[in-house]
Amino acid sequence: MKRKTLYWLLSCLILVGLFPAGASAQTESESVIYGGGPFYSGGTATMNTLKQSGFTTVMLWTIHVHGNGDLYYNDQLVVSNGSYVGNSAWPGQLATLKQAPTSVKRLEISVGSWGVSDFQNIKNLIASQGTGTNSILYKNFVALKNATSADAVSFDNEDLYDVASSVSFGKMLSDLGFTITLCPYTNVSYWKSVKSQLGASVDRIYLQVYDGGAGNDPAYWNGQMGMTVMPGLDSKTSSGGNTPGQVASRMAGWKASAGITGGFIWYYDAILNNPSAGSAADYAAAINNALSSPSSGSLTTGGTAAASSTNSPAGEEKEKAFDGSSATKWLIFANSGWIQYQFGNNAAHAAASYSITSANDFPARDPKNWTLLGSNDGTNWTTLDTRSNESFSSRFQTKTYGLNNSTAFKYYRLNVTANNGGAELQIAEIGLYP
Missing domain, CATH: 3.20.20.80 (Glycosidases)
Structure with a gap:
């Protein structure tokens, strides 16, 4: 299968759509x-x-x-x-x-x-x-x-x-x-x-x-x-x-x-x-x-979402992180957890970079430490990127990270902890873009 370049997008509350120079996934x-x-x-x-x-x-x-x-x-x-x-x-x-x-x-x-x-x-x-x-x-x-x-x-x-x-x-x-x-x-x-x-x-x-x-x-x-x-x-x-x-x-x-x-x-x-x-x-x-919209649409459609916790309020379940709308969000009452996406139809895709956009109106909910993982069986995981002690200084600030990875994966999982003192963790939208 021809390898595709993907962009992993994670918003803690609202996705603004800012991308690094040269990225073609988003029109600002x-x-x-x-x-x-x-x-x-x-x-x-x-x-x-x-x-x-x-x-x-x-x-x-x-x-x-x-x-x-x-x-x-x-x-x-x-x-x-x-x-x-x-x-x-x-x-x-x-x-x-x-x-x-x-x-x-x-x-x-x-x-x-x-x-x-x-x-x-x-x-x-x-x-x-x-x-x-x-x-x-x-x-x-x-x-x-x-x-x-x-x-x-x-x-x-x-x-x-x-x-x-x-x-x-x-x-x-x-x-x-x-x-x-x-x-x-x-x-x-x-x-x-x-x-x-x-x-x-x-x-x-x-x-x-x-x-x-x-x-x-x-x-x-x-x-x-x-x-x-x-x-x-x-x-x-x-x-x-x-x-x-x-x-x-x-x-x-x-x-x-x-x-x-x-x-x-x-x-x-x-x-x-x-x-x-x-x-x-x-x-x-x-x-x-x-x-602001991806040039060819998110690939996170038709797949399956999973998460570490099921205690989300009604309307803020894990699927909301993959519904294409930053007006909705996934929320859990925990300082840490994970959320993942499984591509349907046995499709496999490769990630080249990902970005995180912070709302920063509730700084305690912002991601602090995280690891992005890839897998083809949902059991054996490869670490794609790890970040520690990250901080967001303003609302809707976007941080983008490149990945030196050429392996295609069927599953993508994000293990994440909230900012210091945070008892809740939320993600508005996760998308993978060609």
């Missing part, structure tokens, strides 16, 4: 979190939360352009007369977002929102001063870029659908080194024209699928815009919105119907105000898990 998704005041006033603590969240992009929502060209981050004046005048600590705090270890790869600035006159003010400023180096728009956005080191500016235009001024504004931003993203919820013709005229400067489209855009179909917008959109949902509030589970379900549906590879959550402030519905990390995992 893009997840975006919008946030307002807390991103400005929350300081280092908020930056650390974002870095550990699993979100790949942070969106500073939102910059307002006043009639005189002053730039406000919500109600805080940050740029005036070509100079940054905001909180002196903020630029340094933002700079840490992409410093390892972090899930954040990109920082964006959103301009506009509902019920404002930002794009009307932009149009007026362009009409009176243009977009050259002496214009206040140019000077102020240079200052904003220098202060934030943002990668992109996102157009959340909901007040004036004027193509000419939007394109002029976008070209100016592109000349400053910004990438442009669009965030529509209505008026397809306007957004099509802006995208067409800005061309390659536009690399993402964030489609609002909540409030006024609740009826939007990502597949339809894909066709209209000539680009696969990244739909967004609002987080759960007392009056509506979506739980992490609902986000995961809807994102998975759009992946099937529209081929999406990214999505966003609006917004961090509401998540803080309703912590019982889920954390920022829970929402990031909902997107990442729904959209």
Whole structure:
């Protein structure tokens, strides 16, 4: 039988889907979190939360352009007369977002929102001063870029659908080194024209699928815009919105119907105000898990699961570690144990590497020491890898380990102990990928 390269995936709570360079088993998704005041006033603590969240992009929502060209981050004046005048600590705090270890790869600035006159003010400023180096728009956005080191500016235009001024504004931003993203919820013709005229400067489209855009179909917008959109949902509030589970379900549906590879959550402030519905990390995992998928599917189907203990609660039995969903898990009330998978139809496969992703919300449940074993009869076992005193410093941290093994095995077993003091052990998902 032709030897196949497999990837062993073990998640203690939620599988994020991060793989080492060169691995082809997983396609990583893009997840975006919008946030307002807390991103400005929350300081280092908020930056650390974002870095550990699993979100790949942070969106500073939102910059307002006043009639005189002053730039406000919500109600805080940050740029005036070509100079940054905001909180002196903020630029340094933002700079840490992409410093390892972090899930954040990109920082964006959103301009506009509902019920404002930002794009009307932009149009007026362009009409009176243009977009050259002496214009206040140019000077102020240079200052904003220098202060934030943002990668992109996102157009959340909901007040004036004027193509000419939007394109002029976008070209100016592109000349400053910004990438442009669009965030529509209505008026397809306007957004099509802006995208067409800005061309390659536009690399993402964030489609609002909540409030006024609740009826939007990502597949339809894909066709209209000539680009696969990244739909967004609002987080759960007392009056509506979506739980992490609902986000995961809807994102998975759009992946099937529209081929999406990214999505966003609006917004961090509401998540803080309703912590019982889920954390920022829970929402990031909902997107990442729904959209990150093996290129050819898990091979852990049609086989048989076994475990050292049968004291799992209902709905958290050993089979849940092999059901293809990181929303479910195997849990035992013990500090140590084992779980294994037996391939059906006498099939044998070889493992080349495996990875462990930690939830870290209950550190005592995290794996501490483990051994990965292989067997062809379920009795005689070969040790494939042993790890001791492992630790996970952040939520959803993934650790990947290579195996120098060329033997094919029918059974794979993981002997594992929980972290110090842990009286419970849990695994969300174990998969083998070609």
